[in-house]
Structures are given as C-alpha cells and as structure tokens.
Amino acid sequence: MTDEIKLSNKKQIQSLARAAYILEFIAKNHNSASLTQISKNLGLSKSTVHGLISTLEDFNYVYQDQTTGLYQLGLKLFEMGQVVYASMDLRTIAYPVLVELSRQYEETVHLALLSGNEVVYIEKVDSSRSIRIISQIGGRNPTYCTGVGKVLLAGLPVDKVEKIVETTGMKKLTPNTIDNLSDLKCCLAEVAQQGYAFDLEEIEMGLRCIAAPIKNHRGITIAGISLSGPTNRLPDELLPQLATDVVNAAHRISEKLGFKDN
Structure with a gap:
C-alpha cells in the first residue's frame, strides 16, 4: 500500500477512511497490532497512525494493552x-x-x-x-x-x-x-x-x-x-x-x- 491510501469514492473523507483501514487491519491481525505494524502495512507514517489511533482510543473503538503495548479493538465496537x-x-x-x-x-x-x-x-x-x-x-x-x-x-x-x-x-x-x-x-x-x-x-x-x-x-x-x-x-x-x-x-x-x- 502506498503512503496515501487511495479512496474508492471521491466523497470519502481521508481521515475516516484511514481510521476504517486501521480497525480492519487490527481485526484481520488477530485483534492485536503494534503501532509499527499498522504503520508499515497501511503505508502511513507512525505520527499519522498515532494521531488516528489516539482519536479511536478516545472514543473506545480501540485500546492499548499496557503490558504489551499492542492495540486491540475496543468494547465500543x-x-x-x-x-x-x-x-x-x-x-x-x-x-x-x-x-x-x-x-x-x-x-x-x-x-x-x-x-x-x-x-x-x-x-x-x-x-x-x-x-x-x-x-x-x-x-x-x-x-x-x-x-x-x-x-x-x-x-x-x-x-x-x-x-x-x-x-x-x-x-x-x-x-x-x-x-x-x-x-x-x-x-x-x-x-x-x-x-x-x-x-x-x-x-x-x-x-x-x-x-x-x-x-x-x-x-x-x-x-x-x-x-x-x-x-x-x-x-x-x-x-x-x-x-x-x-x-x-x-x-x-x-x-x-x-x-x-x-
């Protein structure tokens, strides 16, 4: 995947599309993924992924295991x-x-x-x-x-x-x-x-x-x-x-x- 996730529809909002990709990746990766894994597989910088995933955390869509540092899907989903x-x-x-x-x-x-x-x-x-x-x-x-x-x-x-x-x-x-x-x-x-x-x-x-x-x-x-x-x-x-x-x-x-x- 390239540095810019390609939108399938011109009406899509890039930040929302990226957040959706993050959720899908975590789910497909046995509900556990590191910041580095997400960044590498989605072709996004760590700073970009961190900002997106922090927002998802705020709304309880994901959470970070404090022991392993890995991200998992949250109870909100x-x-x-x-x-x-x-x-x-x-x-x-x-x-x-x-x-x-x-x-x-x-x-x-x-x-x-x-x-x-x-x-x-x-x-x-x-x-x-x-x-x-x-x-x-x-x-x-x-x-x-x-x-x-x-x-x-x-x-x-x-x-x-x-x-x-x-x-x-x-x-x-x-x-x-x-x-x-x-x-x-x-x-x-x-x-x-x-x-x-x-x-x-x-x-x-x-x-x-x-x-x-x-x-x-x-x-x-x-x-x-x-x-x-x-x-x-x-x-x-x-x-x-x-x-x-x-x-x-x-x-x-x-x-x-x-x-x-x-």
Whole structure:
C-alpha cells in the first residue's frame, strides 16, 4: 500500500477512511497490532497512525494493552455490533407478532431498543386508519416520557437510569410529562412490577401508548414493543385490555428468543 491510501469514492473523507483501514487491519491481525505494524502495512507514517489511533482510543473503538503495548479493538465496537446483531434477528422474529397486534386494534405498533440514552425504533407496522401516528424506523425519542422508554429503563440498574437522566435531562413536553427523577423512579418500580408501561399524553398531547418489555433467554430486557394511537381511540376503559394484549405479544416474542417465565 502506498503512503496515501487511495479512496474508492471521491466523497470519502481521508481521515475516516484511514481510521476504517486501521480497525480492519487490527481485526484481520488477530485483534492485536503494534503501532509499527499498522504503520508499515497501511503505508502511513507512525505520527499519522498515532494521531488516528489516539482519536479511536478516545472514543473506545480501540485500546492499548499496557503490558504489551499492542492495540486491540475496543468494547465500543462490540456494543455496536451487538445492537446490529440483536436488531436483525429480533426484527425477523418479532415482525409477525407486530403485524398481528396492529391488525387487532388497527393502530401503529413499534419495536424499539435502547441506543445510547435514547429509544430507537427498529421496526414498525402502521395503522390501517387514515389518522395515524407519524414515525419512522431509525427515529429516536427520549426514554422518560415514552411507554417503550419506560419499560427499557425499568430493566436497568438504578445507577444507569440516573446516568441517562443526568445526561438527557427531563424536559416537560406536556402537562403530563414526568419531569423529575424521584417520580420517574416510582413510575419505573411500578412498571417493573406490573410488566407494562403507559405514555398517557406525556410526549405529545392527544397521543397514548402502551408498551411491554421483550426479554432474552437470561431474562434481561433487550427491547420493547408498543402500541400507539390517538387518545380518543385508546380511552381509559380500553387500557387494561390493551395492556394485557401488548404484554402477551411481547411475551410471545420473548419466548421465541428463549425466555422462560418461571
């Protein structure tokens, strides 16, 4: 390879391309490489490689073994890979159940994961009605004021919940939004006990949501599903039955992932 890594696309950014090559080289070199090896094999100066790899270290994409001095791929890549792997497999398993639940109530159903400090929607089935929830796969929302966010938070240790809230804050989006950590903790304790969560016009007035957790074979909450619709179509008297059906749908997906409810 020459001193300048050739870009396959004019729109590529050289520093990013070089960083990608470094990650790929470490992986192909049995997840262990020295600065000299990386420099030699990529045809870059040691100073250039050191600057790039230092930045990758700052973001936990690589780390240096303090005993050997060799660089290895960091846990950040593992975490990201786990999200991708889980979402791909999970979407395939969950989709038929999402379709069934959506058709039952003619409302929008989402499948979501916790990504960083936010909820990210990885699958959805739209309502068949003309008035429906506007959302998109890949869209993100806060955790504290969404039904699916609450079931995901309820599966975390308290210190993790505190860290997320500290990072994102708790902006009061509607008069119904929980905007302090104390009330949120009480809410999450109730969610953990009952196995489902509501968003009763907490992120947007006129919108309601019922969510339940999806658990893996170890009983750990890894995702959540939710059914959302306009408040006038999800009245108070319908909420108990909705909660039961959403929980059952989530449980069916969990069982397909190996979860056993003892």
